[in-house]
Amino acid sequence: MSEWREVTLSQLGEVNRGRSRHRPRYAEHLYGGTYPFIQTGDVKASGGRISQHSQTYSESGLAQSRLWPAGTMCITIAANIAETGVLDFPACFPDSIVGFIADSKVVDVRFIEYAFRTLKAGLQHQAAGSGSVQDNINLATLARLKFLIPELSEQRAIADVLGALDDKIASNTRLISKTGEVLETSFALLCGLPQETIPFSEMASITKGVSYRSADLLESSNALVTLKSFDRNGGYxxxxxxxxxxPFKPAQEVAPGELVVAQTDLTQEAEVIGRAVRVPRAPGYEKLVASLDLAIVRPRQDSPVEFLLGVMLQGRFRAHCRSRTSGTTVLHLASDAISTFQAPLVSQDIQENYASVARPILQLRDSLEYEMDSLASTRDALLPQLVSGKLRVRDAEKVLENAGV
Incomplete structure (x- = not known):
């Protein structure tokens, strides 16, 4: 490893905080603007590449902010600690995010973003032990972070290997999102606008998940289905x-193919609450159990489970759930929110027709999710070995070939 050298982040480029420091000042510029505005949730959901944004910033707001160039690495220093992503486009962001502009003659920003991921757990632990009311890390800590870097050509080769895996994961994510759109559109086409409705409680039973202690999170052949089982793209x-x-009750066990709905949300954008997903088989576990943050939804009579999912994928269901939400830091769904939703009353033939369309789509989604899990496991195993120089690029490329990437 003689060709590798140790440097600090500040020696590799500019490290600075975002400039929109006071929320009351910049909030007025967040709507109807021209420039993308990145928030911590956008960075966390990026998978390392920030290609979407949830807000825009106005021209007048730039006087108190900064437009960071494409290629800037964003690092969250509050709320979701030590999440990273590289901007695909110029954007503004608040002071809860630090921007790193790499010296392209010395370092590939993609390599540093991958190397930073190996430090994430340590930074989060450090922030949690800081004693402050809210976990955070400061600019000086980030600037002093040390990295081992090889020659620029080697950095690019390492980033290309890991990027190939992330690109495939991103492709699967987009396909999963499309399957959700197809399921929703197919439901609208086959079921139409209902002339009659019935309370959802007449169509399905709703069972709360188990309340558990951290002491119960031990090595086991059973596993909890949690809020982290819901991704922002509508998949599982x-x-x-x-x-x-x-312990858990038999009714709290989730069988493959059953449906769960998120009853809690840690995001103020309410991205998860009221969202329904179908739980596939989980290789390696004997039983799955719903956590207290979820509700299990099961057909009461002859309604196919796929039809119930179609009902809950409709925007009208999500809007109903959002309207029955309360809380500030953590959002909670009202206990009767799901059961009181007015579901479309359609014939059994129409329900079965929709189910026959939905089944192969859901099977495709399952296969995409299994592949994503395998790809992510491969990436996570290769990443620390590659960015430390313990594994050569050509050996990693053989692993990718075996994985079909």
Whole structure:
């Protein structure tokens, strides 16, 4: 490793905080603007590449902010600590995010973003032990972070290997999002606008998940389905499972193909609450159990489970759930929110027709999610080995070939 050298982040480029420091001052510029405005949630959901934004910033707001160039690495220093992503476009962001502009003659920003991921757990632990009311890390800490870097050509090769895996994961994510759109559109086409409705409680039963203690999160052949099992693109994440050794009632067990709905949300944008997902088989676990943040939805009579999912994928259902939400830091769904929704009353033939359309789409989604889990596991295994120089690029490329990437 003689060709590798140790440097600090500040030696590799500019490290500075975003400039929109006072929320009351910049809030007025967030609507109807021209420039993308990145928030911590956008960075966390980016998967390392920020290609979407949730807000825009106005021309007048730039006087108290800064337009960061494409290629800037964003690092969250409050709320979601030490999340990173590289901007695909110029954007503004608040002082809860630090921007790093790499010296392109010395370092590939993609390499540093990957190397930074290996430091994430340590930074989060450090922030949690700081004793402050809100976990955070400061600019000086980030500037002093040390990295081992090889020659620029080697950095690019390493980033290309890891990027190939992330690109495939991103492709699967987009396809999963499209399957959700197809399911929603198919429901509207086949079921039409209902002339009659019935309370959802007459169509389905709703069972609350188990209340658990952290002491129950032990190595086990059982696992909890949690809020982390819901991704922002409408899919299901196998990586959201937590091994669970505690007690639960038979009704709280989730069988493959059953539906769960998020009853809690940690995001103020209410991205998850009221969202329904179908839980696929989980290789490696005997039983899955719904956590207290979820509700299990099961057909009461002859309604196919796919039809119930179609009902809950409609925007009208999500809007109903959002209207029955309360809380400030954490959002909670009212206990009767799901059961009181007015579901479309359609014939059994129409329900079965929709189910026959939905099943192959859901099977495709399952296969995409299994592949994503495998790809993410491969990336996470290769990443620390590559960015430390313990694994050569050509050996990693053989792993990618075996994985079909």
């Amino acid at each position: 994440s196998l990586r959201g499972l937590k091994e669970y050794a505690g």
